[in-house]
Amino acid sequence: MESITLLFTLLFATIIYILFETQRKKSNLPNGSIPLPGPKPLPIIGNLHQLKGLSYQGFVDEFTKKYGPIFQVRFGANPWVVINDYEIIRDLLIKRGSIYSSRPFNEASTRIYYEGGKNIGFSPYGKYWRAMRALAHQALTQKMVDNNYRFDPTKDMRLSLIDLLATISYGQKSENLSQKIEQMIFEFGEILNPRNYYIEMFPWLKYFPFLANRLYSFAYKAKALVREISTELLKDLRQRLQENDGEENSFAALVLKNMDISSTIVTKPYEDSLELDEDNSFTFDEVDFMNLNNSFLISGTGTTVSAIRWSGYAILVNHPEVQRKIQKELDECLQGNRFPSPQDDPKLPYLHATVKECFRYRPDRNFLLQHSTTKDDIYRGYHIPAKSTILVSYKSAHTSEKLFERPNEFYPEHYLDENGQLRKYDELRDPWAFGKGRRACVGQHLAERNLLTTISYVLTLFDIENDIDQTGNPIKLNLKYVESDQEGKEPYKLRFVPRSGVTLEKIMQMN
Numbered sequence: 001m002e003s004i005t006l007l008f009t010l011l012f013a014t015i016i017y018i019l020f021e022t023q024r025k026k027s028n029l030p031n032g033s034i035p036l037p038g039p040k041p042l043p044i045i046g047n048l049h050q051l052k053g054l055s056y057q058g059f060v061d062e063f064t065k066k067y068g069p070i071f072q073v074r075f076g077a078n079p080w081v082v083i084n085d086y087e088i089i090r091d092l093l094i095k096r097g098s099i100y101s102s103r104p105f106n107e108a109s110t111r112i113y114y115e116g117g118k119n120i121g122f123s124p125y126g127k128y129w130r131a132m133r134a135l136a137h138q139a140l141t142q143k144m145v146d147n148n149y150r151f152d153p154t155k156d157m158r159l160s161l162i163d164l165l166a167t168i169s170y171g172q173k174s175e176n177l178s179q180k181i182e183q184m185i186f187e188f189g190e191i192l193n194p195r196n197y198y199i200e201m202f203p204w205l206k207y208f209p210f211l212a213n214r215l216y217s218f219a220y221k222a223k224a225l226v227r228e229i230s231t232e233l234l235k236d237l238r239q240r241l242q243e244n245d246g247e248e249n250s251f252a253a254l255v256l257k258n259m260d261i262s263s264t265i266v267t268k269p270y271e272d273s274l275e276l277d278e279d280n281s282f283t284f285d286e287v288d289f290m291n292l293n294n295s296f297l298i299s300g301t302g303t304t305v306s307a308i309r310w311s312g313y314a315i316l317v318n319h320p321e322v323q324r325k326i327q328k329e330l331d332e333c334l335q336g337n338r339f340p341s342p343q344d345d346p347k348l349p350y351l352h353a354t355v356k357e358c359f360r361y362r363p364d365r366n367f368l369l370q371h372s373t374t375k376d377d378i379y380r381g382y383h384i385p386a387k388s389t390i391l392v393s394y395k396s397a398h399t400s401e402k403l404f405e406r407p408n409e410f411y412p413e414h415y416l417d418e419n420g421q422l423r424k425y426d427e428l429r430d431p432w433a434f435g436k437g438r439r440a441c442v443g444q445h446l447a448e449r450n451l452l453t454t455i456s457y458v459l460t461l462f463d464i465e466n467d468i469d470q471t472g473n474p475i476k477l478n479l480k481y482v483e484s485d486q487e488g489k490e491p492y493k494l495r496f497v498p499r500s501g502v503t504l505e506k507i508m509q510m511n
Helices: 002-027 056-067 086-095 107-113 127-139 142-148 157-170 175-192 203-207 209-215 217-243 251-258 286-316 320-334 342-347 349-361 444-461 504-510
Strands: 070-075 078-083 377-379 382-384 389-392 462-466 494-498
Touching: 056 070, 078 086, 086 377, 086 389, 107 175, 107 217, 127 251, 127 286, 142 444, 157 175, 157 217, 157 251, 157 286, 175 217, 175 286, 203 209, 209 217, 217 251, 217 286, 251 286, 286 349, 286 444, 320 342, 320 349, 320 444, 320 462, 342 349, 349 444, 444 462
Parallel strands: 078 389
Antiparallel strands: 070 078, 377 382, 462 494
16 A cells, blocks of 8 residues: 555656646746747656657658657657758757757666766767867778778678777787677667666656666676676787787777876766866776777677668669679779779779768668757757757758759769769768767768778679579569668578679689
């Protein structure tokens, strides 16, 4: 009986709190501004009942028709501002980047996994993030990527990519390490799953630690694994540096040799309000160091493999005419004697245009990592409160008839000028998969280079063809079953058929 009374008391208190907060926010609207449009939320659950059964893109498209390209929904008690128009995205994320470039605090990713946001991807906008990004940029400039990091597409794709990223990060690779990193990447996917946003949906859960700890056991487990891997890699790296008199070219070695890394936790991105700190001095600790290197492993693997499997191969098999154009370009450049290198880029504009079009036509997903506002803002008369969670869908840019001649077709010529050369960078037309503005992905050059290398190596040697049935007829690949932004992507089979004149001996000579 006492437990039932307590439950009803909590329920009543939550409803009163929500009603009070709603009225308070209405009365505190800046002069002349109005609240964002959106569906009316229910107490406690917000709009969760209206989102059930819909994909992210599904509910965004459906609500955009009713409420316009910018609206608000409540994910439980958590208000989300949803943007589904590329011009609005540009206005807010780029032109007002100082307001819209932070990250929302998340219990699983921010507090538990990254120990208070100690990570380049999940820290608030400000001093800490700027310092981390500046350091990461040193390792991932286009010059560094082209001259030092070579992805080997002749091996198992996923393991080869993990090996490359582990070498960049910590200077080592092994089968055992690759297996651990694969597990780390899988568990991080659970961290980001919105279904696990328990405290964000129902904030009162944090007042029941025993229940919250149980709900977030997956996050604590993932954190323990990443700490075990990182600590072991850091220990091995320090030992190698000592044995080899500092001769090591990995990113981690570069940081260790040139920076003073504190062994005790120094930075607390959220608690210390570093985003408001004007002091430019900064001290990294070991957790910052390990989390930065792990970002290369986690962020780089999943997105690049998806781009190759679900964008590159899946699209090209349905467009043999595009394959022929790339092969003609490769043959003229390489003369059949070698594989391409970054120095060949100016002679391969169609290949580069195809990679851009892959990211536009079939991105891994249509959403950026959630942003957050650093202060109140008024946009087109709408009041957008500080610390709002900003959900951005960039599908409107990729499918715009204003920006693209054939937005619903795969057409690499979108990125070529009238002379057949690669167009210069365009803020709106270039693919949005890596983000825009201040929080754009620092690893974009590496991801693009990996896809360029894979497609060019494969098409130098092979034609990509559909699988065949028992009667020998091709099984045409239906792209709707390999949609990148859907859960449970369906596996598919392809055939890599050697081109005329390609033999094992020739492949060995080219290598």
